[in-house]
Amino acid sequence: MKLTLKIVIGLILGAVIGLALHFFAPDIFEPIDKYFFTPLGTIFLNLIKMLVVPIVFISITLGTAAIGDPKKLGRIGGKALLFFLATTTIAITIAMGMAMILQPGSVGIETAEASYETAEAPSVIDTFTGIIPTNPIQAMVEGNMLQIITFAVFIGFALAMLGKKTEAVYRLLEQGNEIMMFLVNIVMKFAPYGAFGLLASAMGSLGISGAKAMLLYMITVFSVLFIHAIFTYGSAVALIAKRNPIHFFKAFIPAMTVGFSTSSSSSTLPVSMKVAQEELNVPKSISSFVQPLGATINMDGTAIMQGVATIFIAQVYQTDLSLSQLAMVVLTAVLASVGTAGVPGVGLVMLAMVLNQVSLPVEGIALIIGIDRILDMTRTAVNITGDAACAVIIAETEKKR
Ligand code: ASP
Numbered sequence: 433m434k435l436t437l438k439i440v441i442g443l444i445l446g447a448v449i450g451l452a453l454h455f456f457a458p459d460i461f462e463p464i465d466k467y468f469f470t471p472l473g474t475i476f477l478n479l480i481k482m483l484v485v486p487i488v489f490i491s492i493t494l495g496t497a498a499i500g501d502p503k504k505l506g507r508i509g510g511k512a513l514l515f516f517l518a519t520t521t522i523a524i525t526i527a528m529g530m531a532m533i534l535q536p537g538s539v540g541i542e543t544a545e546a547s548y549e550t551a552e553a554p555s556v557i558d559t560f561t562g563i564i565p566t567n568p569i570q571a572m573v574e575g576n577m578l579q580i581i582t583f584a585v586f587i588g589f590a591l592a593m594l595g596k597k598t599e600a601v602y603r604l605l606e607q608g609n610e611i612m613m614f615l616v617n618i619v620m621k622f623a624p625y626g627a628f629g630l631l632a633s634a635m636g637s638l639g640i641s642g643a644k645a646m647l648l649y650m651i652t653v654f655s656v657l658f659i660h661a662i663f664t665y666g667s668a669v670a671l672i673a674k675r676n677p678i679h680f681f682k683a684f685i686p687a688m689t690v691g692f693s694t695s696s697s698s699s700t701l702p703v704s705m706k707v708a709q710e711e712l713n714v715p716k717s718i719s720s721f722v723q724p725l726g727a728t729i730n731m732d733g734t735a736i737m738q739g740v741a742t743i744f745i746a747q748v749y750q751t752d753l754s755l756s757q758l759a760m761v762v763l764t765a766v767l768a769s770v771g772t773a774g775v776p777g778v779g780l781v782m783l784a785m786v787l788n789q790v791s792l793p794v795e796g797i798a799l800i801i802g803i804d805r806i807l808d809m810t811r812t813a814v815n816i817t818g819d820a821a822c823a824v825i826i827a828e829t830e831k832k833r
Contacts, residue, residue, distance in 0.1 A: 435620060439689040442624035446631025454636045461636045469633040476626020477694060479619045483612055483702045485572050489584050490608045491705065491720030496588025497602060498717035505589070508826055512722050515668075515822045516730040517766065522664055523732035524765045527656045527739030528758065536648035536740070537747025577698060577728040577773065616702040620686075623703075627693035634805055646803045649744050653807050656736045657814045664732075665821040673828040683711035684820050691813040695805070697727040697774030704816045712820065714827040722826055726819025731769040733811025733818075734779035737804075738765040738786050745787065745796030757790045764789040779811065780804050 450469070453461040499505045531537075563578050565571040571579035591598050591605075666677035687704040694700055705723050708714040742761050746753050753761070768782040780801065784794045 435623070436686045436689065438624040439627050439686065439693075442626075442628035443631050443689060443693060446628040446633075447635045450632035450635030450637075453632075454638075465633050465636055469629045469636065472629025473626055473633055473693075474629075476619075476622055476629065477696075477699060479622060479626075480616075480690075480694070480699050480702055483615055483619065484698050485575055485580065486608070487612045487616075487702050487705070488577060488580050488698075488724045489572065490605050490612060491716075492581050492584035492724050493588040493591065494602075494605055494609060495717050495719075495721030496585050497591040497605075499721065500592035502589070508718065508721060508830065509725075511826050511829070512725060512822055515825065516726060516770075516818075519660075519664055519668070519818055519822075520730065520732050520735045520766050520769055521762060523656075523660045524735040524739040524762050524769075526660055526664075527653075527736040528743050528761065530656050530659075531652055531740045531743035531747075534648060534652045535747060536646075536652045537744040539648060575698075577724070581725060581728060612702070613706060616706050620690075620703060623690060623693075627689065630693045634809075638803075638805055646800060649740065649800060650803055650807065652744075653737055653740045654810060656740060657733055657810055660732060660736060661814050661817055665817055669821055669824055673825045675824060675828065680712065680821070680824060681817075683707065684817060687816060687820065688813040691816045692809045695776035695808045695812045697731070697812055697815045697819075699775075700812070700816050701727045701774075704820055708820050708823050712824055714820075714823045715830075718827050718830065719823050722823040723819045726822055727774045727816060729770045730818055730822070731772050731774070731779065731811075731815045733814030734772050734782070735765050735769040736814070737779055737807055737811050738768060738783050741783055741797075741800055742786055742790070742792065745792050745799070746790075748796060748799065749793055751792060753790060760790055761786060774812075774815070776808055776812075777804065779808065 446469075450461075453464065496505060499508060563582050565576065565579035565583055568579070568583040570576075571583065591602050661681075666681070669675050669677045669680045684704075684707055687700060687707045690703045691697065691700040701724060704727070705719050708719045708723060709716055739761065742765070743753075764786045768785050769779070771785075772778045772782045780797060783797060787794050787796065
């Protein structure tokens with residue numbers, strides 16, 4: 433808990449100092465940012481990113497091998513996918529409903545200056561066939577999480593089937609895991625300073641002035657993120673896992689603060705797994721299988737932003753969406769959030785795919801790009817909370833069997 437407090441203090445101090453410099457001393461913000469805030473944040477980011485690829489590979493391999501029985505593996509994978517899809521669908525539905533009620537795009541926003549270069553969003557089919565790596569080493573070099581996961585599942589499955597014959601490799605990976613978790617502990621000691629640097633840099637360059645026009649949009653996204661986290665995850669943890677949701681959220685705060693400061697589900701993975709295993713008592717085999725998968729494909733916070741943003745842009749451009757178009761938004765936003773990589777800002781790129789699908793102007797993204805940073809931070813915290821909730825639920829339901 434002491435570390436959590438330190439991280440929170442780092443976050444608040446960073447935000448306050450960043451904003452103060454933005455408003456009162458913008459000239460000196462730039463050099464301070466360049467030589468102090470940004471390097472501080474980058475060192476922290478790099479430190480945890482350094483651990484991500486080995487942790488994902490080792491933990492999924494071990495998780496798969498530990499579950500062993502293909503039937504059990506299928507059951508846990510099936511439950512995880514079901515949970516991911518169901519919660520993401522709920523998330524986007526609440527998001528669209530809330531955006532229709534609050535109407536953030538109907539407050540007279542200028543569209544004249546909107547211009548946005550469409551980034552190429554990968555097609556759904558490419559994403560699916562691309563899951564199998566043709567070169568696993570390349571997948572690791574590029575940090576392609578889905579491919580790494582697939583390869584790890586294959587290796588883990590082989591380890592389980594070969595049993596005694598490959599015991600040494602299994603033990604090697606287990607020891608590798610020990611090393612990684614040890615390093616996570618060390619890196620986390622730097623988290624309060626990293627969080628400070630990241631927040632000071634973000635707030636100092638962003639300020640809150642540009643945010644005014646988009647205030648209602650931001651409020652809508654924030655409130656849906658909050659509602660979804662508290663009610664959807666809270667009730668899932670209480671009703672399905674029969675655990676105290678308050679304890680769940682309290683224990684998971686350290687991971688949420690790291691998700692918030694890094695804006696990256698993947699980067700937060702080492703921390704969120706550690707918290708789930710040590711504080712939420714999720715067995716290693718389940719945590720190491722469910723959470724990396726979730727950090728890669730389960731992004732409820734991202735889906736929420738995409739849902740609100742789509743309705744917002746439709747309102748700004750005074751376009752009415754038919755019922756079937758709304759259903760299309762749900763479907764594509766679920767796919768888009770699956771395809772979103774757990775790194776900063778990708779959710780916004782994938783929004784282009786959703787907008788295209790219902791023929792809304794992609795330039796609309798320009799309206800929200802300026803304030804997306806702060807939303808990215810918040811939705812990432814929600815994204816990883818969903819993965820942890822899923823891990824807790826699967827752990828409890830498996831225990832009962
Ligand atoms: N930054 C988000 C994450 O890593 C993805 C996004 O919505 O851009 O979870």
